[in-house]
Amino acid sequence: MIKHSPYALGATLYMPATRPDILDMVSGEKIQGLRSLVLCLEDAVAATDVQQALNNLQHLLEAIEARGGRPSGGPILFIRPRDSRMAALLNEWPLMRHVDGFVVPKLCLSNLCEWQQAVTCDDLMLMPTLETPEVFDPGAMVELRSALLEHLPGRIIALRIGGNDLMGSLGLRRSPMMTLYSTPMGYVIPMLCGIMGSAGFALTAPVFEQLNAPQLLEQELALDIAHGLVGKTAIHPGQIAVIHRALQVSLEDFNSARQIQSDTAPAVFKFNDAMCEPATHGKWAQMIIERAHWQGVSPEMTRSIDPFWRQPAMG
DSSP states (O other): OOOSOGGGOOEEEEEETTOTTHHHHHTTSSSTTOOEEEEESSTTSOGGGHHHHHHHHHHHHHHHHHTTSOOTTSOEEEEEOSSHHHHHHHHTOGGGGGOOEEEETTOOTTTHHHHHHHOOOTTSEEEEEEOSGGGGOHHHHHHHHHHHHHHSTTTBSOEEEOHHHHHHHTTOOOOTTSOGGGSTHHHHHHHHHHHTGGGTOOEEBOOOOOSSOHHHHHHHHHHHHHTTOOOEEESSGGGHHHHHHHHSEEHHHHHHHHHHHOTTOOSSEEETTEEEOHHHHHHHHHHHHHHHHHHOEETTOOTTSOGGGGSOOOO
């Protein structure tokens, strides 16, 4: 059951479940403004440390229980199991009621039913990651879309695009001088937005792995938003504020959306020097209003943004 809007995710911070300070993270005491958090038991944890990570997670849940639950202002909390067998184990833990859902690693058509059988608790949302070589095949993604709609209706808050794993499957790594949209991801991301987005699935943007390139991150975020992506994975707390600023809605877009959604809006009208057509732009307006509700409105975000950022990505 979806308990949160995908627009509430914002910058999703990943951290290994072995860390000793995860209670402070989960309670929102350590990183101000953190809106969603994933405790990873998969790639971020060595095989030799898995039991330690599970023990640490158990202690975390016990500490949350002792506090009477998580604070209402804390981040949305996800667990990333190593596989469906671990998910099935965690699904049976009574204290998993303090967790919002699972990130499903490496979801594909062949393992979807395993995950469906593993996570039987309806209160646990799912955030599958699309990161296997099948993602490059539009036909496979159409099949996966149909299977998700059939087997996991109402369970998926968003689909994650695993950019680094997808690049790795090609033996590539992004250049620190360009955005992901100048790589093969410039084909994958629009394709997934079309196939999955047209079925109503929200998608979140791949991680930006450069830690000292804020302008490039801003460029990539502008392209993420232009493709309709609702959030972005963060690998460092320093990226969170940048991502959240980018996710804010410009005052111009917010006012346009309100005009389009007005009960008295004509069939076609001019606003902000652009044609507005509620029949065509209604869904856009609805998404802008929802994003503004969760991420806010920034008067400074006007259409004076560098036009280069508004160009379509090259395949």
